[in-house]
C-alpha cells in the first residue's frame with residue numbers, strides 16, 4: 001500500500017503524523033509502525049502519531065501515540081504539541097485545541113509560534129533514593145546531578161529502565177538533570193520504547209520541572225528546560241503535594257511530507 005505521512009519535530013523529538021480520520025493505518029500493525037519509524041529502512045522517527053476523529057463533541061480530534069518500537073504507549077508531550085500544529089495545518093483548529101489522549105483530556109494553545117499543551121495533574125511523587133519517580137502522562141525517573149553533559153545516558157538510563165524496581169511497572173523513562181541557575185535546568189532523557197537518548201522529551205521535562213519544585217531546587221512555578229534539541233518551559237500551580245494547571249510550551253514544526261510504499 002501507499003501511505004501519505006507528515007514529519008514533525010518538537011525540540012528535536014521527531015514524529016511521523018498520519019491523518020487517520022479515515023482509517024489508513026491499523027493500530028495493531030506493530031511491525032509496520034516499527035518499520036516506518038526505522039531510521040535506516042523506513043522514514044525514521046522517535047514515534048508515530050495517529051490523528052483520529054474525536055469521540056465526543058467537546059474534542060477537536062483524538063491522539064493515538066506509538067513509540068519507535070511499534071507499540072502503543074503512554075502520553076507524549078512533544079508529540080501532543082506537534083499533533084496540535086498538525087491539526088492546525090489540516091484546518092481542524094485555529095489557535096486553540098481540545099483533544100483526548102491515552103491519559104485523558106488536553107487543551108492546547110498556539111501563541112507566538114509556540115504550542116502550549118496542558119498536561120495532566122501530577123500527584124503521587126515518590127522519592128527513590130536520591131532520585132524521584134512521577135507520572136506526567138508517562139512514567140519518569142528523575143536524577144539531579146552536576147555535569148549531565150558527561151553522563152552516559154544510554155547505558156545508565158537502560159540500567160534503571162530495566163532494573164527490577166521498574167520491571168513490574170512496565171519500565172520507565174529516565175531523566176538526568178543539572179541546575180543551571182535562575183529556574184533553568186539542563187535535561188537529557190533516556191526514552192522507553194526508543195531505548196536510547198532522544199533530543200528532548202516533553203513529559204520528561206515536565207517531570208524534571210515538577211520534581212525540582214517538589215524537592216525545593218527551585219521556588220519558581222515557571223521552569224526553563226534546556227534539552228539537546230532546544231528549549232522548553234513548564235509552568236504549574238502547586239497545591240500541597242499535587243501540581244495542577246501544568247503547561248508544557250515550546251516549538252513544534254513540520255519538517256516534510258511524503259508517501260511511502262509499505
Ligand SMILES: N[C@@H](CCC[C@H](N)C(=O)O)C(=O)O
Nearest residue numbers: 073076077078138201202203
Ligand atoms: N517523547 C515523549 C514521551 C513518549 C513516551 C515514552 N517514550 C514512554 O513510552 O513512556 C514526550 O515528549 O513526552
